[in-house]
Amino acid sequence: MSGGPPAAVSGAPDAPGASGAPAAPAAWGPVWARQVGRALSRGWWATEVVGAGRVPRTGPVILAANHTGVADGPLLVGLSPRPLHILVKQEMFRGPVGTVLRLAGQISVDRTNGRPALATGLAVLRRGGAVGVFPEGTRGSGAVASARAGVAWLAVNAGAPVVPVAILGTRRTGESSGHVPPPRRRLLLELGEPLDVGRRPGETSRDAVGRAAEEVRTALAALVVAASERSGLPLPLDDPGARRAP
Numbered sequence: 001m002s003g004g005p006p007a008a009v010s011g012a013p014d015a016p017g018a019s020g021a022p023a024a025p026a027a028w029g030p031v032w033a034r035q036v037g038r039a040l041s042r043g044w045w046a047t048e049v050v051g052a053g054r055v056p057r058t059g060p061v062i063l064a065a066n067h068t069g070v071a072d073g074p075l076l077v078g079l080s081p082r083p084l085h086i087l088v089k090q091e092m093f094r095g096p097v098g099t100v101l102r103l104a105g106q107i108s109v110d111r112t113n114g115r116p117a118l119a120t121g122l123a124v125l126r127r128g129g130a131v132g133v134f135p136e137g138t139r140g141s142g143a144v145a146s147a148r149a150g151v152a153w154l155a156v157n158a159g160a161p162v163v164p165v166a167i168l169g170t171r172r173t174g175e176s177s178g179h180v181p182p183p184r185r186r187l188l189l190e191l192g193e194p195l196d197v198g199r200r201p202g203e204t205s206r207d208a209v210g211r212a213a214e215e216v217r218t219a220l221a222a223l224v225v226a227a228s229e230r231s232g233l234p235l236p237l238d239d240p241g242a243r244r245a246p
Helices: 029-044 072-079 095-103 115-126 150-158 205-231 240-244
Strands: 046-050 061-065 084-089 107-109 130-133 162-168 186-191
Touching: 029 046, 029 072, 029 084, 029 095, 046 072, 061 072, 061 150, 061 205, 072 084, 072 162, 072 186, 084 115, 107 115, 115 130, 115 150, 130 150, 150 205, 162 205, 186 205
Parallel strands: 046 186, 061 130, 061 162, 084 107, 084 130
Antiparallel strands: 162 186
16 A cells, blocks of 8 residues: 655645545444454564554544555554554555455545545544555655655644654665565564644644644654664665656
8 A cells, every 4th residue: 555645735625525525435444454454464574563552542543654665554554553544546446456445445545636535534534533644655765855745734624643653674775666575574663652733823724734744744754763773674775766757
């Protein structure tokens, strides 16, 4: 699973009930998907989890993770302390994989127009659910040098805390972004302290989203560095996304 909301969120719907806005996916999908992801994370790979208790047990919450490889999505779904609806690029919703993603309750993102996906994510949050986002928007080095604004828009409009999540080991230097880690590879998923990035007094919506996006990016980047130093698991030194760029 991969992909995140696009940078531009101006004009996104203010409420999930707006005309033409998609309904929130069923809550049961992530429940079974979580079991599959957990089996892969703990059975196929050797994954350490740190900080699971930092995720609020109830109410809306957003998990914002760095993104280096194709295994990040299953890892995040499987090891999230709560059933999770992740924003996934629409290109993944094809063939058998697309069927699985739909049944798992994941949210398709058109990266040229992220408004419907944001409305769906907002609907999940407003019913008290959990949403997962990869703010970098694509698989890369995972250092979170930049972040798209969708996660901030969701947090500001839903009043939801954001939990940064560092994922390490799913891709090593020289491996492609679609590389599946071999059996028993050591992986890490570390969750940070929740961030309250809600709108401040006197802020416009646009200013609030811009500030919140940078706060999330900074906290996530710092967590990735700290988790890497603590675990000894480095980020890959290359960026497949940059190699694909014209």
